Amino acid sequence: MSCERFRDALAGHAAGEDLRGAAAAHIAACESCRAEVDRRRVLLAEVDAELSRTLAMTASPEFVARVRSSVSAIPSRSVVWRPAVAWGGLAAAAAIAMVAFLRTPAPAPPPDAPPRSAAAGPAPTAAVSPPAAAVPATAAVGRTAARRSHSRSPHVAAARHAGEPTVLIDPSQARAIARLRDLVNAGRLNGTMLPPERPHEATELAVAPLEIPEIKTPGVEVAGRPPGSAADPEPEEHRP
Amino acid sequence: MNEAAGHFPGMLVSADESIEREFEDAVRTSADLAVRVAFSILRRREDAEEIAQEAYARAFRRFRDLREPQQFRAWIVRVTWRLAIDRWRADRRRSAREQAAGESTPGIDAEEEVVRAERSALLWKAIDALPAKLRSVLILAALQGHDIREVAQLLEIPEGTVKSRLFLARKGLAESLSCLVNDSATR
Numbered sequence: 001m002s003c004e005r006f007r008d009a010l011a012g013h014a015a016g017e018d019l020r021g022a023a024a025a026h027i028a029a030c031e032s033c034r035a036e037v038d039r040r041r042v043l044l045a046e047v048d049a050e051l052s053r054t055l056a057m058t059a060s061p062e063f064v065a066r067v068r069s070s071v072s073a074i075p076s077r078s079v080v081w082r083p084a085v086a087w088g089g090l091a092a093a094a095a096i097a098m099v100a101f102l103r104t105p106a107p108a109p110p111p112d113a114p115p116r117s118a119a120a121g122p123a124p125t126a127a128v129s130p131p132a133a134a135v136p137a138t139a140a141v142g143r144t145a146a147r148r149s150h151s152r153s154p155h156v157a158a159a160r161h162a163g164e165p166t167v168l169i170d171p172s173q174a175r176a177i178a179r180l181r182d183l184v185n186a187g188r189l190n191g192t193m194l195p196p197e198r199p200h201e202a203t204e205l206a207v208a209p210l211e212i213p214e215i216k217t218p219g220v221e222v223a224g225r226p227p228g229s230a231a232d233p234e235p236e237e238h239r240p
Numbered sequence: 241m242n243e244a245a246g247h248f249p250g251m252l253v254s255a256d257e258s259i260e261r262e263f264e265d266a267v268r269t270s271a272d273l274a275v276r277v278a279f280s281i282l283r284r285r286e287d288a289e290e291i292a293q294e295a296y297a298r299a300f301r302r303f304r305d306l307r308e309p310q311q312f313r314a315w316i317v318r319v320t321w322r323l324a325i326d327r328w329r330a331d332r333r334r335s336a337r338e339q340a341a342g343e344s345t346p347g348i349d350a351e352e353e354v355v356r357a358e359r360s361a362l363l364w365k366a367i368d369a370l371p372a373k374l375r376s377v378l379i380l381a382a383l384q385g386h387d388i389r390e391v392a393q394l395l396e397i398p399e400g401t402v403k404s405r406l407f408l409a410r411k412g413l414a415e416s417l418s419c420l421v422n423d424s425a426t427r
Contacts, residue, residue: 015410040414047413050363051382055280059271060289067267067293071300174258178304
């Protein structure tokens with residue numbers, strides 16, 4: 001009967017708890033209780049061995065490939081990224097990049113300084129254009145004014161509605177930019193915060209794909225037909 | 241190949257590509273753990289990998305929202321655990337129906353294997369009977385080599401809570417196994 005009183009203490013002791021008071025005194029004097037503690041410790045050791053044996057496994061070699069395959073079937077984001085909405089996200093990301101740029105005073109290069117290159121300094125944070133149309137960052141730097149002046153051109157309008165643009169970014173910023181884009185898409189962010197002490201920095205920021213001017217070539221003479229004929233009109237400036 | 245990427249090889253990637261690369265790295269470093277967690281509940285490799293795969297698919301949908309990438313392991317453990325428990329419950333209902341239809345009788349030459357399997361089943365019966373909070377700590381402690389700090393991080397609970405739950409789990413096992421072994425010996 002007295003052994004039954006210490007049943008809970010026995011289980012605790014087998015699991016590693018120290019015994020105190022009456023329980024300690026009883027177990028010190030009771031051989032069957034000590035045997036019971038030993039038996040339970042053996043059972044717990046058996047459990048540990050079973051867990052170690054059963055769980056000593058690794059994912060099969062093809063597991064990662066299967067995950068990759070199943071994940072590739074999932075759209076990369078749960079919210080549908082409409083081009084018009086996406087453009088808002090891009091504009092917000094670019095605005096942040098611009099604010100960071102404006103807040104960092106940069107020394108003016110000497111007049112004879114060479115164009116910026118990969119070796120001379122960090123790349124611009126983003127080149128916004130489809131990959132096939134992207135141009136070197138050195139060219140992109142000098143074209144900001146040209147982009148602004150053409151921001152309403154039909155080329156840009158076409159590019160905006162052509163589909164989802166690709167944004168090239170620094171990999172270390174991928175997570176932050178993706179989160180920002182999702183916030184914009186979800187309608188939880190619809191403005192750009194500028195420092196109140198520098199209101200003059202709140203200039204309009206135009207984000208647009210790079211435009212490559214049309215290459216004008218002189219008319220090519222086709223055998224049997226003189227250049228400037230009705231079927232092959234000559235460019236305006238070449239006409240007399 | 242666009243020229244910008246050509247000027248800065250390895251510097252510029254698209255946002256989605258970068259996220260996918262990051263996700264695959266996360267899968268590689270946590271795959272064994274996720275499969276083991278699922279296996280600890282389902283005890284069948286095929287089921288465990290299927291559940292872990294499903295957990296990763298779910299995790300991928302929310303991966304870009306994860307604010308602390310170092311928490312991915314803890315996150316995937318919790319998702320896998322929940323999915324495995326759901327599967328286990330569904331399987332248990334199904335196997336109960338199948339058992340009612342008829343049980344197979346093992347051959348005499350497999351007697352030793354049967355004894356070992358019965359013992360293993362007994363131990364797992366006691367483990368499965370533990371409350372979920374105690375069971376998860378017990379299994380994760382076994383998976384992590386009884387590293388209390390690691391288990392606390394995976395479950396996002398204080399180390400003291402891990403210790404007390406681990407103690408309660410072992411105490412509960414000591415109690416229940418004693419009864420189960422006595423019952424099976426008297427049968």
